Amino acid sequence: MIELENVAYSYGGGELLSDISVKLAPGSFHFLTGPSGAGKTTFLKLCYGALLPTAGQVRLFNRDVRSLERDDIAKMRRRVGVVHQDVQFLDHLAVSDNIALPLMVSGRHAHTMAGNDLIELMAWVGLTNRAEALPPELSGGERQRAALARAIIVSPDVVLADEPTGNVDWDMSQRLLTLLVELNKMGKTVLIATHDLSLIRAAKAQVQARVLRISNRRVQLAGADL
């Protein structure tokens, strides 16, 4: 599904990630952890083609990202739902329109997806009564749930979440985690980048998750200490 092979990535100054080989199999659930600045966000960006590796190979759905045209990468992103910690919306559109945005850009207009599905999705993330609100009117937790709904509305194969619980309280983080676990049970591949070890422990009680840790520019499989 997503495969990194001997990948390295450098930002002008120096190498941030080095010799990374990771394979996200279909239906798997991964956590990516590590200290701030270790390269978790960079790793995620490599996984959806927002960054190209400076060495090694990244394959998205069996295609080398280097061989993809810009539009191919854009279309590939419709199969990868992304949730950022500092999630951004189109502030002039209502929450429901923002959630339906991936449908619009993929040519599947919101009305072709049964309106009921959108309503169900909004109910699933607990935003039914916020459908007509504008994004700036949402709380941190509501924004994260709206971002999650937007990420999965086109039923992507993979969901990547970058610190999805960074701006929310414990209860909301548990709720978001539950949503992500439910998605995984529906067969979606899930990768969550977080430095919140308690979230990982909570997830392990619900799902079989592998934990990847970025340390010294490399990714290692974390042990049972988590």
Add this chain to the structure above:
Amino acid sequence: MMLKLANLRGLLAGDRQADRVVPPTGFTAQLTLFVSGAMAFLAVFALALSLASGRLADRWGDELTGTATIRIVAPADQHAIQTAAALEVLSTTPGIISARALSDEEQQALLAPWFGQDLPLDTLPVPRLIEIEASAQGFEPTGLRLRLAAEVPGAVLDDHGRWRAPLVSAAQRLRLLGWSVAALIIGAVAAMVTLAANAALAANAQVIAVLRLVGATDSYIANAFVRRFTLRALAGSAVGVVIGLLVVLLLPSAGETPGFLTGLGFQGAGWFVPLLLPLICGAVALFATAYAARRALRTLT
């Protein structure tokens, strides 16, 4: 940047949902509308100038090409003989339809504006004038001059060339100037739209980032901006053209004796030429915005 045919079709078809992804208002919207309108308004006058100059050049050319004058400058007792000889030469010159000597009354009428009605022509050394009407093909002036020099020593041929050439040339240059100004105005519209589109793209960086994140292709994003700027340029220039045409209609007319300034305007099919301006402005805005958008999007991941 080449606008692909499929993209162009999608662009013209429009997409109400896609149009909504770009925030609807902004300074650039008013700027584009206003400048397109102002430029189209000016372009109407540039076109009016150009078309009027063209008509003037044609009229001067037509009026002066078909006529010529011969002056018989000779002692009074030679006037009649040399006039008859000149008319004889003219009657056998190819390309001349008719030639006739002006009567005393006609010559007096010509001089009246300067010397008054009571000018005693017979006491003044006024040359005799012969008016020539040439065929459409015209006559060969050099050959005629040589024949006149040989057979009518007092005859001086004036084929109006020295008057016609600079006037026609000036009118043609004015016409060229009018078209050049119109072209410059269209170029300015392109530059302005490119700047406005760049500003809009920069101001909507977050919108673009979100769209890229959710899988929007470059053409989808670009089209959302292109449609908007094209419609603004189209609407603005349409208003500018309508106002421009109304002002041209209200320009003073000299009635039966149109001059250059009073003849500034459109005639016949010429009225349709300014109507092309909104289409041209729209097309220019389309390509300028597409160019700006593609260039800006290439720098984004």
